[in-house]
Amino acid sequence: MNKILRLSCVVTGLLLCTAAQAETNWPTRLIRATIPFGPGSATDVVPRLFFERLGPELGQTIVVENRVGGGGAIGTAAVAKSDPDGYTVLAHSSAFTITPAINPNLPYDTTKDLSSVVMIGSIPNIMIIPKDRPWKTVDDFLKDAKTKGSTINFGSVGVGSAVHISSEKFRLAGGFDATHVPYRGGPEVIADILGGRIDFYFCPAATALPLIREGQVRALVVSTEQRSVDLPDVPSMADIGLKEGVSNTWVGLLVPSKTPREIVDKLHDVSTKLLAKPDMQAALKKMGVVPMPITPKAMDELVVKEVAANIALLKNVK
Incomplete structure (x- = not known):
């Protein structure tokens, strides 16, 4: 019995090491990115440009899909409910913090079910x-x-x-x-x-x-x-x-909230280095995008603040 127990512990340890190794090596396969808005809008073309250049930086293909509906809620819900493994990401805009004010019965919690990764920038x-x-x-x-x-x-x-x-x-x-x-x-x-x-x-x-x-x-x-x-x-x-x-439209990247911190940090670091490249900055500037370099924590705090402000604002809208 002791031998079986020891063997079980060894196997468990190996599995944990393998899982940790897999996280360290992320990404090892295709990544799916969801944009919850229709093709051709600014909140589509800006993240598409970003993902087109982010793929080579990560060494993997990023497949972008538009999942439209519910003011962005349908695509957002799909990502929020996906496996938190770093292979499903969400590109959203300021509308992310507005939807809860429009629909208090969303199938996800805006401030708890998704975690911020990086701000691509703001668009006046x-x-x-x-x-x-x-x-x-x-x-x-x-x-x-x-x-x-x-x-x-x-x-x-x-x-x-x-x-x-x-x-x-x-x-x-x-x-x-x-x-x-x-x-x-x-x-x-x-x-x-x-x-x-x-x-x-x-x-x-x-x-x-x-x-x-x-x-x-x-x-x-x-x-x-x-x-x-x-x-x-x-x-x-x-x-x-x-x-x-005064109002501003930001575009940023989020992932399911239980995504391992190591993956979030790596994705943030790679994205930040990409956004700092002169050619990337020039391409975004041409689209009217203003840099917005903040940490994932600061972005999470911004989301919480904006959700509260938008709920208060929309009480005055007919």
């Missing part, structure tokens, strides 16, 4: 309008909007999306009413802005900048506290005295 949202609208400045718009009420409308990529929150913060801070028109994705909103069917859209810089540069739309204000270096002539929310309207 730019208020764009059809080029034939009469408003030359954001002050022109605000004066007009306060008299027109809900006849003013704005688009978003869905209820509870980061761009929806940017619009609502601006509306509440500016003291005007407006009608929200949700779409399935960014390309559909852009089509209706270009067609003059909606009045304004807080569009991520990655998508807005080419349209602005080509003169297809007009930019009135940037959602952040500071002006965008790409649009030095466009005022920020702070510039127009609406600090309550």
Whole structure:
């Protein structure tokens, strides 16, 4: 009996060593990355660029899948419930902290079931309008909007999306009413802005900048506290005295919360080194992405803070 017990202990020890060795050697096979938004949006193209370059850094292929629905909840739930082995990752945006305010009955706990890994960066949202609208400045718009009420409308990529929150913060801070028109994705909103069917859209810089540069739309204000270096002539929310309207869209990487710390740390370190490379920084800058170098712990704390703030904000939204 003692020999059997000793043999069992040896086998158990070997298994534990093998498991530890497997974690140390991570990754040893293909990694699956989920983006819970539709193709073509800023929250799709930015992480796709990141994953395209991260794969070679890790020495493995990263397969990216769009799992759309529920304001990002469907794709997020799938990752939250996946094996915490480092081979299933989630690229999400600020909408991650908004969904709990929209749907308190999510199939996952936003602050407990997923752990932060790295911030790819933040993307200012730019208020764009059809080029034939009469408003030359954001002050022109605000004066007009306060008299027109809900006849003013704005688009978003869905209820509870980061761009929806940017619009609502601006509306509440500016003291005007407006009608929200949700779409399935960014390309559909852009089509209706270009067609003059909606009045304004807080569009991520990655998508807005080419349209602005080509003169297809007009930019009135940037959602952040500071002006965008790409649009030095466009005022920020702070510039127009609406600090309550400040908002930012971040894009980051998360994994199931029980993923071994060694894997999270390695993924964070490799990602951080990639994001610091000049060619990567240049590619992200071209898309209007601003670096946001924070630790996984700081990112987790940001998530908790934003969830509480968004729940409070959306109590004031119709």
